[in-house]
Amino acid sequence: MCGIFGYIGEKEALPYILEGLKKLEYRGYDSSGVAVLKNGKVTCVKKEGKIKNLEKALEKKDLSGKIGIGHTRWATHGRPSDENSHPHADCKGEIFVVHNGIIENYLMLRRALAEKGHKFHSTTDTEVLAHLIEEHLKGNLEEAVRGALREVEGSYAIAVICSKYPDQIVAARKASPLVIGIEENGTFISSDIPALLKYTSKVIYLKDEEIATVKRKKGHICTLSGKPVKRKPVFISWDPESAEKGGYSHFMLKEIHEQPKAIRDTLKGRIRPDKAEIHFDEMKFSADDFKKINRVVFTACGTSWHAGLVGEYLFEQIAKVMTEVEYAAEFRYRDPVMDDKTLVIAISQSGETADTLAAIEEAKEKGAKVLSICNVVGSSIARESDAVVYTYAGPEIGVASTKAFTTQLTVIYLLALLMGQVKGTISKADIKQRISELLELPQKMESLLEREKDVEEIASRYYECSNALYLGRGKGFPIALEGALKLKEVSYIHAEGYPAAEMKHGPIALIDKNMPVVVLALQGRRYEKILGNIEEVKARGGIVIAVANEGDDDIWEKADEVIFIPRTSEIISTLLAIVPLQLFAYYIAVKRGCHIDQPRNLAKSVTVE
């Protein structure tokens, strides 16, 4: 939700900032802007729309200088426009601010500042920051920023430059991510790691209510109350190539194809097939901690919430623990009942989703233990949890989540097995069998991806539809939800996921020859029932696209289209079944000419409420 990037060093700042903003564009693309300082003057250019509009505007300007900041916006307060784009400036045009987050008391602050004579040029919450800093500026920029932030309520990651202080960028954060990247000839600030990978792997995470004065070489960090902070840089192991498209037309397609590797990496070092044991070295919980848990609550948003729904089945079936799944935004305000025997599992790819972070705080306050499943090492959610297990999917850049989902499912399955192992609800032989199936998953996914063309062909027959229904039973139901979400996000086709048996209670009225019904018809306990649901759709003239296991010859007679996935156990089939649905959504979006990696109105990481 908005990306910020800054550079101070020996080189020209603008090329770094533009490159950084392009990497951050997935966080928001309603507008973008840059401000560069040279010879005691800041020049600012900002434009509504994507970064290419900004680049065009920059063709006519000289923005040379070795210190600057930039922003790519996902609008919250104030519609997308040139005026509402960041950076925002004070009255004198000396102080420039970029911001990710929401200043909740901005109206009150704005009124007070206006009474003092400040002139506003936008309708954003952010602009008050520039004027507040102006009010507080009495010879020290960091002090002025600190003074301004003390008056502010809400969330922020900010970067500030001022024409009077050409040797520093002041940055601060509260509930929005910010990282400092250190390179020999300069220092960067960024909303996330992938935007830095091309330049450095040496980073310092800023924590909540910390303020950093970033200089070409040495800078420093303090708390908002002025206490100095000493923090060593950490080294990021992500490969810079992983933040590039690598020959694919879109990040989404690349990331779909990366799933076998991401799952392999996620499994690596965590299972010992010979011993039928599961270990998470980084997880701080002991077997005893796990033993006393009598209730599990998954909490997350979006795709990660769908992963939690699969988790509910797995934890109840394997570990026999009462399990629930909660939308993080609902959970945080519901005054949930829990105690120290409750394990809250928060799932988040980015580790920065505001609602999930708040749900964690709520759970901890209520005495529950919190374990998070995150993809971004050192992210806010990872840090705030009592323990963390990482998915090793690598950077996920496409706004539609793909490889994060399948690696989350992989970790959840391992955790369910681990809890079953600790609680003695699953035999060693059973664990061994399941582990060997899980180890075969990446290779099975590779063979499934080889049939990409079949899915593309099916997509070419349905890309003009306006609505779609996705049906599944059991663990297939969350997959139906996820398939429908993928289609909505990237193709803008209205799609609904439903438990197949519920179809008769309403959605059946929608069925006609124009609406494809995607049915997860996987082998397992509910197979016969799902065939019954297919009959119900066909009897009403509906079109059925079935996802079925290889060797299921009967399905041909019932469905209009069949996408086969390898024959394997019910759980592994669940993990495989989402892949053709991701591809289906992708190819439909391609045929509709949609902006696949940056769908309209969306942002990759929702760091505001």
Ligand code: M6R
């Ligand atoms: O980073 P998180 O996993 O916390 O993000 C949660 C959702 O915002 C995210 O899954 C969103 O629904 C994706 N766009 C789905 O493709």
